[in-house]
Amino acid sequence: MLLFAVAVVLLAYIAASLGLRGKLPSGLPGYIVVFALIMVGAHVAVRRFAPYADPLLLPLAALLNGLGIVMIYRLQESGRQGNPGNLVSPVMPTSTTLYQLVFTGVGIVGLVLVLALISEARVLQRYTYTLGAVGLLLLAIPAVLPASHSAVNGAKVWIIFGGLSVQPGEFARLALAVFFAGYLVSKRDVLALAGRHVLGIDLPRARDLGPVLIAWAASLLILIFETDIGQSALFFGLFVVMLYIATQRTSWLLIGVGLFLAGTFITANLSSHVMERFTIWLHPFQGSNPLNSSFQLVQGIEGMAYGGLFGTGLGHGQPYFTPLVQSDFIFTAFGEELGLVGVMALLLVFGLLVQRGLRAALAVKDPFSKLLAGGLSFVLGLQIFVIVGGVTGLIPLTGVTTPFLSQGGSSLVASWILVGVLIRISDSARKPAPQPIQDEGMTQVVRAA
Amino acid sequence: MNRAILRISLACLVLFALLLLNVNYVQGFETTKLADEPHNVRVFDAQFTYQRGAILAGGDGTEVKIADSRLIKGTDVYQRYYPDGKIYAPVTGYDTIYGKSGIEQAENSLLAGTDPRLTVHNFTALLTGKQKQGAAVDLTISPAAQTAAYTALTNDGGHAAAVVAIQPSTGAILALASYPTFNPNALTTFNGTQFDKIDNQLLRDPAQPLLNRATQETYPPGSSFKIITSSAAFSTGKVANPSTLVPAPTVLTLPNGNHLINDGGETCFDGNPQIIQAFYQSCNTAFGALGIKLTAPVLRNYSSQFGMNKPLSIPLPVVPSVLPEVKGWTDPSLTAFSAIGQFNDAVTPLQEAMFSAAIANHGTLQYPYLVQQVVGPGLSTIERAQPATLSQAVSPTVAGYVQSMMYQVTHNPGGTAYATAGPQATGGITIDGKTGTAQNGISNGNLNDAVFTCFVPGTNGSASPIAVGVIVQGGGFGADAAAPIAVQVIKAYLGAHS
Numbered sequence: 020m021l022l023f024a025v026a027v028v029l030l031a032y033i034a035a036s037l038g039l040r041g042k043l044p045s046g047l048p049g050y051i052v053v054f055a056l057i058m059v060g061a062h063v064a065v066r067r068f069a070p071y072a073d074p075l076l077l078p079l080a081a082l083l084n085g086l087g088i089v090m091i092y093r094l095q096e097s098g099r100q101g102n103p104g105n106l107v108s109p110v111m112p113t114s115t116t117l118y119q120l121v122f123t124g125v126g127i128v129g130l131v132l133v134l135a136l137i138s139e140a141r142v143l144q145r146y147t148y149t150l151g152a153v154g155l156l157l158l159a160i161p162a163v164l165p166a167s168h169s170a171v172n173g174a175k176v177w178i179i180f181g182g183l184s185v186q187p188g189e190f191a192r193l194a195l196a197v198f199f200a201g202y203l204v205s206k207r208d209v210l211a212l213a214g215r216h217v218l219g220i221d222l223p224r225a226r227d228l229g230p231v232l233i234a235w236a237a238s239l240l241i242l243i244f245e246t247d248i249g250q251s252a253l254f255f256g257l258f259v260v261m262l263y264i265a266t267q268r269t270s271w272l273l274i275g276v277g278l279f280l281a282g283t284f285i286t287a288n289l290s291s292h293v294m295e296r297f298t299i300w301l302h303p304f305q306g307s308n309p310l311n312s313s314f315q316l317v318q319g320i321e322g323m324a325y326g327g328l329f330g331t332g333l334g335h336g337q338p339y340f341t342p343l344v345q346s347d348f349i350f351t352a353f354g355e356e357l358g359l360v361g362v363m364a365l366l367l368v369f370g371l372l373v374q375r376g377l378r379a380a381l382a383v384k385d386p387f388s389k390l391l392a393g394g395l396s397f398v399l400g401l402q403i404f405v406i407v408g409g410v411t412g413l414i415p416l417t418g419v420t421t422p423f424l425s426q427g428g429s430s431l432v433a434s435w436i437l438v439g440v441l442i443r444i445s446d447s448a449r450k451p452a453p454q455p456i457q458d459e460g461m462t463q464v465v466r467a468a
Numbered sequence: 469m470n471r472a473i474l475r476i477s478l479a480c481l482v483l484f485a486l487l488l489l490n491v492n493y494v495q496g497f498e499t500t501k502l503a504d505e506p507h508n509v510r511v512f513d514a515q516f517t518y519q520r521g522a523i524l525a526g527g528d529g530t531e532v533k534i535a536d537s538r539l540i541k542g543t544d545v546y547q548r549y550y551p552d553g554k555i556y557a558p559v560t561g562y563d564t565i566y567g568k569s570g571i572e573q574a575e576n577s578l579l580a581g582t583d584p585r586l587t588v589h590n591f592t593a594l595l596t597g598k599q600k601q602g603a604a605v606d607l608t609i610s611p612a613a614q615t616a617a618y619t620a621l622t623n624d625g626g627h628a629a630a631v632v633a634i635q636p637s638t639g640a641i642l643a644l645a646s647y648p649t650f651n652p653n654a655l656t657t658f659n660g661t662q663f664d665k666i667d668n669q670l671l672r673d674p675a676q677p678l679l680n681r682a683t684q685e686t687y688p689p690g691s692s693f694k695i696i697t698s699s700a701a702f703s704t705g706k707v708a709n710p711s712t713l714v715p716a717p718t719v720l721t722l723p724n725g726n727h728l729i730n731d732g733g734e735t736c737f738d739g740n741p742q743i744i745q746a747f748y749q750s751c752n753t754a755f756g757a758l759g760i761k762l763t764a765p766v767l768r769n770y771s772s773q774f775g776m777n778k779p780l781s782i783p784l785p786v787v788p789s790v791l792p793e794v795k796g797w798t799d800p801s802l803t804a805f806s807a808i809g810q811f812n813d814a815v816t817p818l819q820e821a822m823f824s825a826a827i828a829n830h831g832t833l834q835y836p837y838l839v840q841q842v843v844g845p846g847l848s849t850i851e852r853a854q855p856a857t858l859s860q861a862v863s864p865t866v867a868g869y870v871q872s873m874m875y876q877v878t879h880n881p882g883g884t885a886y887a888t889a890g891p892q893a894t895g896g897i898t899i900d901g902k903t904g905t906a907q908n909g910i911s912n913g914n915l916n917d918a919v920f921t922c923f924v925p926g927t928n929g930s931a932s933p934i935a936v937g938v939i940v941q942g943g944g945f946g947a948d949a950a951a952p953i954a955v956q957v958i959k960a961y962l963g964a965h966s
Contacts, residue, residue, distance in 0.1 A: 264472040309507050318509070323494050324502035325510040337510050359495035363488060370484040377477040381470055393473045400480040404487060413490040 020078035025055050028085030035093040038334020061127045068134035069446035079372045080438045083423035091426050092116040097339045105339045122428035126435030133439035140388040140444045147201025154194030157187035162244035176247050188250045189433035200391040203265035210266045249417030256401045261394040300415040315342045319410050323354030330358025345426040347418050350407050373400040379445035392444040516545050521579040521602030525609040532611045535560045548656045555618040558680045562652040574783040578603045578842050585850050601845040608640035608840045616960030620953040621647035629940040630681035630817040636825040637931035638855040639834030650677040683786040686814035687939045690906030691750045692919045693809030695823050700762050700770040702866040710744035710869050716754035724801040728756045748876035748883040752808050759807020760800045773861040775822045782836050789815035820921040820937025828923035828932035831867035833858045874900035888951040903946035918943030920950035
């Protein structure tokens with residue numbers, strides 16, 4: 020499977036080069052060999068540290084990662100060295116692909132470290148509160164930093180020092196998932212205690228609402244201080260779904276969704292930034308919107324429509340018209356150049372990845388691992404839904420990264436660590452139960468013929 | 469916890485199903501709509517990177533390319549080229565970086581190759597690595613008639629004018645010219661600054677060269693409207709036949725006390741002529757009185773039968789020619805003026821041609837059209853014109869009555885167009901017509917517009933080959949300024965056709 024994934028990436032890379040300048044890529048051995056070596060290394064590590072792991076998780080993620088690199092390469096080369104098109108953006112220098120490749124390596128190192136250091140996911144339970152504190156800290160840092168060290172394109176979600184920038188929210192999500200899993204496993208009986216029964220729904224007791232309200236307040240604070248609807252939706256969605264998995268009570272889901280809608284409604288009326296997102300979503304083509312506020316969304320959607328069923332082919336489209344096409348809008352670049360067929364395939368790969376993660380959650384026995392795998396898989400799916408739905412006009416657009424595809428180190432490394440955790444849990448789930456120790460001398464196995 | 473996880477995994481499936489449905493919607497169903505969005509830069513950029521379909525004129529059998537796309541040397545960009553730009557500009561319009569007009573606009577999806585009917589071809593081209601190409605649009609325009617029309621208008625003393633020629637039996641438009649006109653080649657530049665400069669010049673020119681007078685401007689029809697008044701009178705039985713006597717006083721006193729007189733205050737025979745005499749001498753009092761007798765709604769009804777009061781698409785958009793229902797329009801004193809093509813009557817030159825075309829085709833008015841056929845890049849015919857009836861304007865009998873009256877206009881030495889469209893002037897070609905000299909402007913202060921509508925009748929059962937409508941703005945007498953233009957177009961067309 021991994022070989023297949025690497026082969027697809029190789030072919031895509033060649034196609035992109037042919038599409039751009041009609042000849043084979045000059046850096047062919049470089050990029051692709053490094054990528055293949057990284058993935059083979061990951062494979063060996065998985066075989067070594069998690070021999071029973073789900074065999075699909077790594078190849079699926081590798082395929083997405085590789086296609087992302089190819090698209091970033093293609094966008095980076097646009098308008099350079101006589102290639103057709105315009106330069107994508109000033110923040111996309113010729114080293115972009117190299118950086119993405121380096122961060123793929125860092126991500127894989129993260130994955131290997133997870134597998135090597137954590138023999139069972141449930142050992143993480145010991146660090147429940149430590150990781151909880153780390154997570155909240157990571158979330159809060161950009162909010163308190165001055166804008167020059169934290170804001171890019173209006174969203175205050177970065178830590179920027181020198182040339183290095185990190186999106187701590189990506190890692191905070193992982194840490195908080197561990198915290199929620201640990202916290203909920205210990206408190207789930209209390210939270211699941213029957214309160215009043217109204218209209219066929221078990222309402223929780225008022226004082227048990229505490230943690231939900233705290234999570235809600237925290238996500239609202241993210242929304243207000245970091246103007247990042249996507250991040251806050253992911254954060255809150257993660258918490259509510261883990262709460263639901265832990266307690267199995269639908270009322271938590273309803274309360275959670277209700278609180279989120281109410282919070283969004285309130286902030287939409289308070290913050291012009293959030294309100295504008297709704298206007299863009301509802302009226303992208305109205306009046307002069309396509310030239311101003313909804314320019315990016317309209318460019319992305321028109322690009323996808325221009326690609327049609329089969330796409331223009333890698334290197335033949337004009338994705339460079341869409342601002343931030345290398346990060347938030349990379350999905351539309353795939354839509355334009357690989358067509359409906361291509362993005363359906365991508366969505367199926369994403370869907371498969373999420374479902375394999377949930378599969379591990381179902382199969383693993385220990386409740387902490389179950390909760391963690393369920394929460395992480397769901398939040399991965401939700402992240403894909405939020406960004407892909409956003410750039411295709413299904414839901415209001417919020418700036419979260421497209422896992423594995425978007426340019427950007429933080430998201431890539433965090434996604435690989437997430438997959439590492441899922442691989443670890445799937446390994447625990449599929450590991451055969453240890454055989455009872457048998458004294459071979461005493462026991463004779465009788466086989467009925 | 470497994471029940472909850474199963475439900476969450478179901479929820480994830482639903483989320484992904486929604487995403488899949490949405491990308492299908494965007495990339496499968498909405499593509500054409502999104503491609504037509506204004507400001508779609510991809511479609512805009514792409515339109516010059518492949519060969520746009522040609523526009524051809526071939527109405528008389530000789531096909532002439534009147535718009536073509538040529539590869540600019542050393543680039544992979546195609547530029548539009550109009551071989552006889554000024555002659556065909558009112559038909560082709562222009563295709564520029566900032567906009568289109570004329571056939572370029574009306575048939576854009578076929579010329580550009582984005583029409584759904586070309587999808588299969590485009591897909592095959594994609595697979596075989598061939599270049600995408602637009603379809604060619606064949607027009608009904610006759611190069612001979614169009615060239616003659618352009619020349620005649622250009623040599624007419626600089627008056628703004630337009631002429632339209634129609635094949636009455638089908639509705640095919642043989643010529644459609646407007647003067648002053650423009651050279652579309654000047655607008656095909658890719659240089660935005662240069663384009664703006666030329667475009668501004670054209671837009672600011674007081675002569676309005678970009679205005680297509682044949683389809684976009686209306687003028688009072690004047691006495692040519694007496695064709696409608698006569699048709700209504702015969703059809704309603706108010707007048708039995710062309711020999712029926714009608715009152716035609718020298719001065720007609722209207723119900724409101726105003727007076728209607730004949731042109732130059734002349735008498736009309738003995739004041740009680742046959743309607744055919746009143747027609748060929750174009751007596752206003754006879755038809756004014758008839759109008760009052762018919763009433764305004766009936767006149768309007770027959771004007772609609774001749775194609776007025778509604779917009780047309782040929783497929784160029786055509787503004788409606790009107791007998792409008794303004795406040796007080798049924799006042800008989802005003803109806804007398806409506807009946808002779810004054811008051812608020814306003815028609816396009818195309819409508820003038822349609823008046824004659826309906827009579828020439830035995831009362832059946834065919835829907836006018838410009839596109840004969842559309843030929844795909846694989847030389848397969850994608851679309852072929854299907855002549856359609858717009859309306860049965862009058863019965864064949866009534867059409868025959870009106871035709872006999874229009875014959876007298878050009879063949880009776882007393883007819884208004886005897887000198888300019890009679891047998892001597894045409895070199896033996898029979899033309900039946902009706903002149904109009906329309907007063908216009910506030911208090912009729914402007915120069916009169918010259919109007920002429922006519923047709924060549926069919927002989928021995930064959931269909932009438934051509935009907936022509938001409939309006940010369942400020943040209944004076946219809947017989948003097950407009951009729952010779954029609955005669956030249958007819959001569960050129962019949963000359964090329966026989």
